[in-house]
């Protein structure tokens with residue numbers, strides 16, 4: 001599904017954020033992208049979402065070269081990827097329902113589809129009954145579940161989460177991981193950038209480790225040592 005060939009990213013200030021990465025992620029996989037702060041995890045997720053362009057190398061999403069997409073194809077790519085962020089990025093003046101609905105509105109979905117799909121997504125993340133609440137009225141864990149509902153409501157092929165538990169306590173983090181696991185069991189590919197080593201070690205999933213922008217380890221049922 002995702003294929004990176006010799007991908008490097010050098011920011012304009014000269015920082016080499018990602019260096020010569022080769023990586024293949026297949027449909028249906030659950031992958032943790034780990035590494036210390038500054039290792040290049042966020043940059044890699046931004047490259048896959050094509051929010052950033054690599055300085056060199058090639059990136060394919062479903063056999064399409066994402067560097068050669070026209071505007072329409074770029075929108076199609078983003079429709080197939082649900083992003084989840086550390087800081088939730090909810091719209092504060094919109095309710096839970098409206099936040100999730102917005103993801104479909106920007107895709108031009110009809111009101112009928114929105115009325116049908118938003119409650120389903122909210123039920124999937126366990127937020128039925130919270131439709132009319134505003135983000136500030138929710139706990140961090142609930143806000144992140146809205147973030148996940150917003151990502152899954154588009155029925156993406158891939159969920160790309162950047163440090164999704166960074167603002168959550170351990171119990172809430174676990175609940176979120178169980179949610180990602182359920183989404184993955186239903187067939188969605190899940191890639192999570194994190195330095196939550198305790199969660200990674202308990203989940204026993206594929207672990208791709210970055211250090212100083214380099215891919216240093218790629219293991220099935222991998223682990224991540226504390227402080228690494």
Ligand SMILES: Nc1ncnc2c1ncn2[C@@H]1O[C@H](COP(=O)(O)OP(=O)(O)OP(=O)(O)O)[C@@H](O)[C@H]1O
Nearest residue numbers: 011013015016017036037038039040041042043044
């Ligand atoms: N827009 C930018 N301009 C210049 N340098 C950047 C930019 N974004 C990131 N960097 C640098 O690139 C390197 C990789 O950063 P990145 O955010 O990808 O790492 P990370 O592994 O996600 O870190 P963290 O866990 O702290 O989020 C770091 O040295 C960072 O300072």
